[in-house]
Amino acid sequence: xxxxxxxxxxxxxxxxxxxxxxxxxxxxxxxxxxxxxxxxxxxxxxxxxxxxxxxxxxxxxxxxxxxxxxxxxxxxxxxxxxxxxxxxxxxxxxxxxxxxxxxxxxxxxxxxxxxxxxxxxxxxxxxxxxxxxxxxxxxxxxxxxxxxxxxxxxxxxxxxxxxxxxxxxxxxxxxxxxxxxxxxxxxxxxxxxxxxxxxxxxxxxxxxxxxxxxxxxxxxxxxxxxxxxxxxxxxxxxxxxxxxxxxxxxxxxxxxxxxxxxxxxxxxxxxxx
Amino acid sequence: xxxxxxxxxxxxxxxxxxxxxxxxxxxxxxxxxxxxxxxxxxxxxxxxxxxxxxxxxxxxxxxxxxxxxxxxxxxxxxxxxxxxxxxxxxxxxxxxxxxxxxxxxxxxxxxxxxxxxxxxxxxxxxxxxxxxxxxxxxxxxxxxxxxxxxxxxxxxxxxxxxxxxxxxxxxxxxxxxxxxxxxxxxxxxxxxxxxxxxxxxxxxxxxxxxxxxxxxxxxxxxxxxxxxxxxxxxxxxxxxxxxxxxxxxxxxxxxxxxxxxxxxxxxxxxxxxxxxxxxxxxxxxxxxxxxxxxxxxxxxxxxxxxxxxxxxxxxxxxxxxxxxxxxxxxxxxx
Numbered sequence: 001x002x003x004x005x006x007x008x009x010x011x012x013x014x015x016x017x018x019x020x021x022x023x024x025x026x027x028x029x030x031x032x033x034x035x036x037x038x039x040x041x042x043x044x045x046x047x048x049x050x051x052x053x054x055x056x057x058x059x060x061x062x063x064x065x066x067x068x069x070x071x072x073x074x075x076x077x078x079x080x081x082x083x084x085x086x087x088x089x090x091x092x093x094x095x096x097x098x099x100x101x102x103x104x105x106x107x108x109x110x111x112x113x114x115x116x117x118x119x120x121x122x123x124x125x126x127x128x129x130x131x132x133x134x135x136x137x138x139x140x141x142x143x144x145x146x147x148x149x150x151x152x153x154x155x156x157x158x159x160x161x162x163x164x165x166x167x168x169x170x171x172x173x174x175x176x177x178x179x180x181x182x183x184x185x186x187x188x189x190x191x192x193x194x195x196x197x198x199x200x201x202x203x204x205x206x207x208x209x210x211x212x213x214x215x216x217x218x219x220x221x222x223x224x225x226x227x228x229x230x231x232x233x234x235x236x237x238x239x240x241x242x243x244x245x246x247x248x249x250x251x252x253x254x255x256x257x258x259x260x261x262x263x264x265x266x267x268x269x270x271x272x273x
Numbered sequence: 274x275x276x277x278x279x280x281x282x283x284x285x286x287x288x289x290x291x292x293x294x295x296x297x298x299x300x301x302x303x304x305x306x307x308x309x310x311x312x313x314x315x316x317x318x319x320x321x322x323x324x325x326x327x328x329x330x331x332x333x334x335x336x337x338x339x340x341x342x343x344x345x346x347x348x349x350x351x352x353x354x355x356x357x358x359x360x361x362x363x364x365x366x367x368x369x370x371x372x373x374x375x376x377x378x379x380x381x382x383x384x385x386x387x388x389x390x391x392x393x394x395x396x397x398x399x400x401x402x403x404x405x406x407x408x409x410x411x412x413x414x415x416x417x418x419x420x421x422x423x424x425x426x427x428x429x430x431x432x433x434x435x436x437x438x439x440x441x442x443x444x445x446x447x448x449x450x451x452x453x454x455x456x457x458x459x460x461x462x463x464x465x466x467x468x469x470x471x472x473x474x475x476x477x478x479x480x481x482x483x484x485x486x487x488x489x490x491x492x493x494x495x496x497x498x499x500x501x502x503x504x505x506x507x508x509x510x511x512x513x514x515x516x517x518x519x520x521x522x523x524x525x526x527x528x529x530x531x532x533x534x535x536x537x538x539x540x541x542x543x544x545x546x547x548x549x550x551x552x553x554x555x556x557x558x559x560x561x562x563x564x565x566x567x568x569x570x571x572x573x574x575x576x577x578x579x580x581x582x583x584x585x586x587x588x589x590x591x592x593x594x595x596x597x598x599x600x601x602x603x604x605x606x607x
Contacts, residue, residue, distance in 0.1 A: 004581070005398040009517050012517065012518075016403050016406065016407060017411070018405055019400075019403035020403045020404045020406070020408070023401070023403065023404040023488075024404065024419075024422060024423075025510035026400065026485070027423065027426050027428060027485075027487075027488065028422075029441060030426070030434050030438055030440075030441060030485070031425075031429060031438035032439055033425045033433075033437040033440050034429060034433055034434070034437050036588075037440065040584075048439070048440050049445060050383035059522075060469075071583070088331050088332035089332060089337060091328040091329070091331060091332055092328065092333070094324075094328055094331075095324075095325040095328035095329045098325075099325035100323060101322075101325040101326070107333075108603045109327065109603055109605075110333075110336070111596060112337075112594075112598070112603045113340070113591075113594070114336065114340050114536065116542055116590070116592070116594045117340075117542075117544065117587060117588060117591075118542055118543065118545060118546025118563075118582065118586055118587065119546055120546040120547075120548070120563045120566055120567070121344075121546065121583045121584075121585070121586060121587045122340070122343075124347065124566055124580065124583045125344050125346065125347035125580075125583060126339060126340075126343040126345060126568050127570070128346045128347050128350045128576060128580060129339075129342055129343040129346045129347075130551055131576065132346050132350075144339055145339070147335060147339075148335065148336065148339040149337055151332050151336060152336070153334065158414055203522075205428065208430075209430055209431050211431060211432055211549065212546075212547075212548070212549070212563075215567070215571070216567075216570065216571065218396055224430065225430060225431065225432050226502075228430065228436070229432055229549075230434045232436060232553065234433070235572075236436065239435060241306060244429045244430055244433045245382060246427075247428065247429060248425070248429045249427050249431065250396070251425075251428035252425060252428065254423060255424075255425075258331045259417065259421075269422075
């Protein structure tokens, strides 16, 4: 290999690394803006221009009452819908990864369809159904909508996480005298639990952040994203940035805890084996 | 199973009304009781055979009721009209003109949606591929950390992220300041990225927002397919005197293609139906089909035309999805 050739290759390597670095910078640009502007003391109604550094917003993150109550609405909706969707989705995932049955490939396609349908179609069509049936919009319709898009998501995520799971373990437990229920709860469930929790966390995040589907089915209910959308036309208080930064910190924390627990678990399991 | 789903859809979508819906409900009830009966009375063999259906049932019923049935009501609504001006609610009349209205009045929005979503998809490939490539092949022990970094920005609210782009691109914002300092304005104007010294409220801003918001949907699938590539293959090619770029083109790219296809679908679909980016970063001449559907549905209360537009969007995208799954299956889409 000639000298020039090696140099060219090195430059190519560096160029690709730079491109990847720039892509990461691009990903974080708005995040930096969000965090930085949470320390801004805006003049007027919009928090767009940098004025003065202040800790005021962080000292009083909850003074914007409408914003805070909207956040609570979102968390409540997400809690209920995530629990329901996680149960329903996990059952589907277990059925799909454990059993061979007629209509399985059709089922796989059916599960992917809600994920690949544009949100605006899911939202507007569900709202049409509710209108047709004379169902009043509010908490119930929003939770129904969220469960609908979360089920597929949970099912697909859990299915991916338990792919390759050794279902004969359960058989072994039963051979040793465990009832099927006991074998499931004592052997299978603890092993697939991390996958279920990961899916639940992600679908919780999806629910809190959902805007388009909720927009069509909320009626007068105001979730966090809806509040931001409404506020964006009137005024944007810096508390929005504070709450967004808090959500970011909590999610990063959960992710770190999850990965630490995951690696500790893996080490423990390797120790056993 | 299928019968239960169909029954649920039928009742929800008002195929059957009044007495008939009780009959269908009754049949569904009998089927459920029969199913439970066979499970209780049957031996372990039957139980095992029926177990998957039992597990699938609740979730699938939910999807039938709140995903399939709504699509049906949307289709019915798209062929409805108000018979008199005093009707509050449209009724089914085979009103095909809703579709011609959708195309004649909102043709530009359709065109823009697919154009913007298409450009955004290409941009996410251009930006996402090197990133996924570096994480997969040069990430080493930092792989998971880097993947985390790709996902972390998306733990903040979608709307707030998009508003933050508004801050960045504003007339006195940092991006314009950099462009001014580098004297790049003429260049960007000639590329039609800037418009009269503005970046915010231009088509470029909308496309940029779409690209940003859906970038991880491209990076992650490409990473997943690159991760499976055996680096030994590249080494083997180089040992056999292939150039680096040739090895890349002949080995890495073909193996990454499934990820690129899956990513394209996952970016293009939400981007084409989005209206947040056009709302926050665009101007009245950059509205997309999502803006029109939203406006017709929630503000003009013109449900039939809004449904017709949704239906067309759904139809076009379903064709893409079915073509994709026919050739590549459903595995990579999650």
